[in-house]
Amino acid sequence: MSGAWSRFAAPAIVGLVVLAAWEIAVRTGGVPPYILPGPLLIARTLVADWGTLAPALVATLRIAALALLAAVVVGVALAVLFTQSRWLERSLLPYAIVLQVTPIVSIAPLIIVWANDVTLSLLICAWIVAFFPILSNTMLGLNSVDHNLLGLFQLYGAGRWRTLLHLRLPAALPYFLGGLRISGGLALIGAVVAEFVAGAGGSGSGLAYRILEAGYQLKIPRMFAALVLISAAGIAIHLLLAALSHLLLRRWHDSEAGRAL
Amino acid sequence: MSEVRAAPAGAIALRGVDKTYANGTRAIDGVSLEIAAGSFVSVLGPSGCGKSTLLRMIAGLIVPTDGRIETGARGREIGFVFQEPTLLPWATAEANVALPLRLMGVDAADRRERARQMLARVGLEGFEGAWPRELSGGMKMRVSIARALVDRPRVLLLDEPFAALDEIARHRLNADLLDLWRETGVTVVFVTHSVFESAFLSQRIVVMSARPGRIVADLAVDTDQTRDEAFRTSPAYGATCRRVSDALREAMAA
Ligand SMILES: Nc1ncnc2c1ncn2[C@@H]1O[C@H](COP(=O)(O)OP(=O)(O)OP(=O)(O)O)[C@@H](O)[C@H]1O
Ligand SMILES: [Mg+2]
Numbered sequence: 001m002s003g004a005w006s007r008f009a010a011p012a013i014v015g016l017v018v019l020a021a022w023e024i025a026v027r028t029g030g031v032p033p034y035i036l037p038g039p040l041l042i043a044r045t046l047v048a049d050w051g052t053l054a055p056a057l058v059a060t061l062r063i064a065a066l067a068l069l070a071a072v073v074v075g076v077a078l079a080v081l082f083t084q085s086r087w088l089e090r091s092l093l094p095y096a097i098v099l100q101v102t103p104i105v106s107i108a109p110l111i112i113v114w115a116n117d118v119t120l121s122l123l124i125c126a127w128i129v130a131f132f133p134i135l136s137n138t139m140l141g142l143n144s145v146d147h148n149l150l151g152l153f154q155l156y157g158a159g160r161w162r163t164l165l166h167l168r169l170p171a172a173l174p175y176f177l178g179g180l181r182i183s184g185g186l187a188l189i190g191a192v193v194a195e196f197v198a199g200a201g202g203s204g205s206g207l208a209y210r211i212l213e214a215g216y217q218l219k220i221p222r223m224f225a226a227l228v229l230i231s232a233a234g235i236a237i238h239l240l241l242a243a244l245s246h247l248l249l250r251r252w253h254d255s256e257a258g259r260a261l
Numbered sequence: 262m263s264e265v266r267a268a269p270a271g272a273i274a275l276r277g278v279d280k281t282y283a284n285g286t287r288a289i290d291g292v293s294l295e296i297a298a299g300s301f302v303s304v305l306g307p308s309g310c311g312k313s314t315l316l317r318m319i320a321g322l323i324v325p326t327d328g329r330i331e332t333g334a335r336g337r338e339i340g341f342v343f344q345e346p347t348l349l350p351w352a353t354a355e356a357n358v359a360l361p362l363r364l365m366g367v368d369a370a371d372r373r374e375r376a377r378q379m380l381a382r383v384g385l386e387g388f389e390g391a392w393p394r395e396l397s398g399g400m401k402m403r404v405s406i407a408r409a410l411v412d413r414p415r416v417l418l419l420d421e422p423f424a425a426l427d428e429i430a431r432h433r434l435n436a437d438l439l440d441l442w443r444e445t446g447v448t449v450v451f452v453t454h455s456v457f458e459s460a461f462l463s464q465r466i467v468v469m470s471a472r473p474g475r476i477v478a479d480l481a482v483d484t485d486q487t488r489d490e491a492f493r494t495s496p497a498y499g500a501t502c503r504r505v506s507d508a509l510r511e512a513m514a515a
Binding site for chain 2: 146148151152153154155156158162166167170171173253254257
């Protein structure tokens with residue numbers, strides 16, 4: 001009872017109070033909608049413009065999801081390779097770090113030129129932003145196996161492959177899921193930022209382009225409506241990944257055990 | 262030069278074994294020890310004297326810097342119980358016990374059957390599906406012992422297995438360990454820092470000095486008496502405790 005209250009009712013009330021204050025401030029202060037629209041106007045715009053906003057949301061989510069998937073595949077594969085071979089880790093990890101610390105806005109134009117395909121370049125940008133937390137967290141997990149358990153596997157002659165499968169990978173799962181939660185948000189941010197840089201219009205364009213477009217046309221309420229959608233998508237991704245983590249860990253890992261979803 | 266060579270099944274022989282770690286720590290200094298197949302030997306010594314090092318060398322997990330170790334058991338014929346239960350947190354009690362069998366490629370049905378039998382044997386019937394985090398410290402230790410014994414090893418190495426348990430649990434596990442030893446005829450090397458525990462369990466007690474670990478006393482214990490709760494108050498037990506304490510005091514002084 002009190003758990004459900006603090007989880008859902010408390011943030012909902014805070015949100016409602018803030019929205020109400022915003023609406024009142026906008027109305028009593030006479031702030032014009034092209035400076036700051038009130039929440040009611042934004043909601044109405046959201047409904048009215050759903051026809052253009054919904055496909056944009058789908059396009060952005062598609063890029064974010066594909067980028068996250070690629071981040072998982074490449075991040076986990078590299079983490080496994082790096083922990084199996086010191087030599088590979090030493091020669092490749094510095095470049096992964098270089099990718100991670102390079103501001104995406106500064107290389108996005110280059111990627112767009114090189115990739116020569118809007119969707120592909122957006123995907124690459126979002127992937128670059130998203131993959132490092134998965135790589136570094138999974139590496140940390142693969143390496144933090146109890147050394148006595150490693151001794152036990154050695155005693156039973158388990159070999160590299162079975163030690164990886166039965167010991168290192170399961171031990172890395174909580175770390176990987178922690179990285180995945182960070183990367184989920186980053187994939188969305190990466191997709192949006194790349195869209196801004198690309199500024200690509202047309203039928204397949206995403207939310208960022210709709211924001212730019214609304215800005216040029218001074219349709220400020222639509223800008224806000226698109227922003228609301230991006231935030232909602234971020235929250236949805238977070239909740240989805242938190243649920244996945246809970247599902248996989250609740251029975252054995254202290255971070256999730258004994259917690260309700 | 263070090264090498265590992267076969268001794269008679271279940272027997273262990275160490276000849277002039279030295280161990281210096283890569284950072285220069287001399288952990289073991291010239292240890293020679295013959296352990297007969299099927300015997301129960303305790304290794305006792307102050308903290309940091311190299312007991313774990315010795316056990317890990319016998320198991321073949323680390324190699325001696327010098328000397329020779331002959332173990333009449335290979336890899337999977339050795340059961341190892343660590344100071345902590347060292348279970349897979351993502352596997353049930355049954356799956357943990359079955360782990361050695363699984364890594365050996367035993368089929369699922371057989372694995373399950375043998376793991377269940379072994380769990381029942383250590384008094385954990387009905388806890389097959391429990392996760393490690395749901396078990397008490399003593400129960401986790403029982404799972405760990407069941408795992409070490411599930412493939413009927415010739416040699417069982419225990420590294421202060423009951424150090425973290427309360428006295429009541431420790432006494433019960435001591436008695437159960439003795440039962441298992443008698444039933445299986447396994448060779449037991451039991452590392453402990455408890456004089457009482459070693460005097461209660463062993464046929465023979467090897468006392469080590471502070472680092473670098475050397476053997477300073479090798480005491481035989483009268484084996485005729487049955488080791489039950491009454492034994493804990495017997496004069497023979499008291500006498501053994503005194504002899505071991507004296508030897509340990511000398512070891513610390515040396
Ligand atoms: N991997 C290692 N590298 C370097 N030194 C080590 C290593 N493992 C142990 N030592 C050192 O070797 C010595 C013996 O260690 P060991 O763990 O064998 O002692 P122990 O008798 O088991 O102690 P305790 O009763 O506290 O468990 C200690 O001084 C320890 O610091
Ligand atoms: Mg130790």
